[in-house]
Amino acid sequence: MRLRSTAAVLASAVVILTPATAAAAPAPKASLTDIENDVMCVSCHEPLAVAQSPQAYAERNYIRNLIAQGQTKAQIEQALVAQYGTDVLGKPPAHGFNLTVYILPPALVLLGIGTLVLLLPRWRRRSKAKAATRTAIPEPSIASADAHRLDEELRRYGG
Amino acid sequence: MRRLVVPGLLIVAAAALLALLGFGVAHQGSSSSIDAAVRKGDLPMAPSANMALPVLGAAGTEKLADLRGKVVVLNVFASWCDPCKAEAPILEQEQRRLAGKNATILGVTYLDNSSDSERFVRQQHISYPVVRDVSGNFVRSFGTTGVPETFVIDRQGRIAALRRFQLDNKWLSQTLPPILAQRS
Numbered sequence: 001m002r003l004r005s006t007a008a009v010l011a012s013a014v015v016i017l018t019p020a021t022a023a024a025a026p027a028p029k030a031s032l033t034d035i036e037n038d039v040m041c042v043s044c045h046e047p048l049a050v051a052q053s054p055q056a057y058a059e060r061n062y063i064r065n066l067i068a069q070g071q072t073k074a075q076i077e078q079a080l081v082a083q084y085g086t087d088v089l090g091k092p093p094a095h096g097f098n099l100t101v102y103i104l105p106p107a108l109v110l111l112g113i114g115t116l117v118l119l120l121p122r123w124r125r126r127s128k129a130k131a132a133t134r135t136a137i138p139e140p141s142i143a144s145a146d147a148h149r150l151d152e153e154l155r156r157y158g159g
Numbered sequence: 160m161r162r163l164v165v166p167g168l169l170i171v172a173a174a175a176l177l178a179l180l181g182f183g184v185a186h187q188g189s190s191s192s193i194d195a196a197v198r199k200g201d202l203p204m205a206p207s208a209n210m211a212l213p214v215l216g217a218a219g220t221e222k223l224a225d226l227r228g229k230v231v232v233l234n235v236f237a238s239w240c241d242p243c244k245a246e247a248p249i250l251e252q253e254q255r256r257l258a259g260k261n262a263t264i265l266g267v268t269y270l271d272n273s274s275d276s277e278r279f280v281r282q283q284h285i286s287y288p289v290v291r292d293v294s295g296n297f298v299r300s301f302g303t304t305g306v307p308e309t310f311v312i313d314r315q316g317r318i319a320a321l322r323r324f325q326l327d328n329k330w331l332s333q334t335l336p337p338i339l340a341q342r343s
Binding site: 042043053054055058059062082083084085086087088097100104111115118119 | 165168169172179182183237239240270271272273275292293294295
């Protein structure tokens with residue numbers, strides 16, 4: 001009887017504690033696949049998403065642990081930088097010489113567009129002017145003796 | 160005059176790009192200059208000697224400048240690096256030989272998780288001090304781009320020898336005695 005009541009107490013304790021334990025685990029706020037695309041494997045210098053080295057697996061495990069702790073993507077990236085330095089980031093931090101990575105490509109695109117905007121109307125004007133000044137090509141002239149011979153030939157072949 | 164504006168702008172832009180490229184390449188590291196100077200016997204001062212680096216597995220920091228007067232075998236390593244595992248017992252053995260000679264090995268972890276580094280230190284029974292270079296700025300000032308790399312710093316704080324790949328007993332036994340024999 002005593003044994004049965006102890007078992008009942010234990011069973012109810014399990015029922016009560018199970019949801020409490022599940023509730024204690026924080027809900028994940030980031031996904032491994034999302035973070036993997038933005039960080040590097042520090043030993044193989046490849047994006048973590050494609051890296052297969054032992055270090056890549058170690059980094060993934062580290063990220064999984066932080067996700068399980070309920071950390072956000074930004075917090076996880078900060079933790080990775082604190083461990084491995086900024087080399088772990090896929091995109092370098094936007095300061096100092098690294099700014100060129102962010103400024104240069106759009107600046108080059110703008111420069112290209114600007115050049116085209118400046119040059120295209122000029123090229124079009126130039127090609128139009130060329131077309132206007134183009135003179136008709138004169139028909140080749142033939143000597144009257146040759147013309148006469150040609151007429152004779154054509155008449156003969158035409159029957 | 161107007162005809163020259165666009166080509167002029169393009170030339171200026173191309174020149175600016177080339178200058179930027181040159182600047183970037185020039186600031187990539189000083190490995191070749193350090194290597195060349197050491198080869199010539201023109202021993203360069205160890206860079207970033209006053210940079211405080213956190214001690215692995217303990218509170219506090221350590222600077223290379225604090226070890227001035229000692230011969231320092233600075234070994235850059237990471238726990239994930241197999242050659243580093245291979246050379247760790249050699250370095251530990253050397254550390255015991257260096258005791259009493261006013262010299263030490265100083266490990267510097269680079270691109271490594273602190274808990275992995277600590278496990279590495281435990282597994283390899285490393286007794287010499289180990290610091291962490293989280294930013295990578297310290298090792299980059301030595302021109303380091305990978306691991307392992309080893310630099311021998313003499314008692315005057317100059318880089319007297321270096322090895323940009325795995326070291327062995329032979330290299331240590333040939334390199335260290337003349338540097339240890341020098342007075343500060």
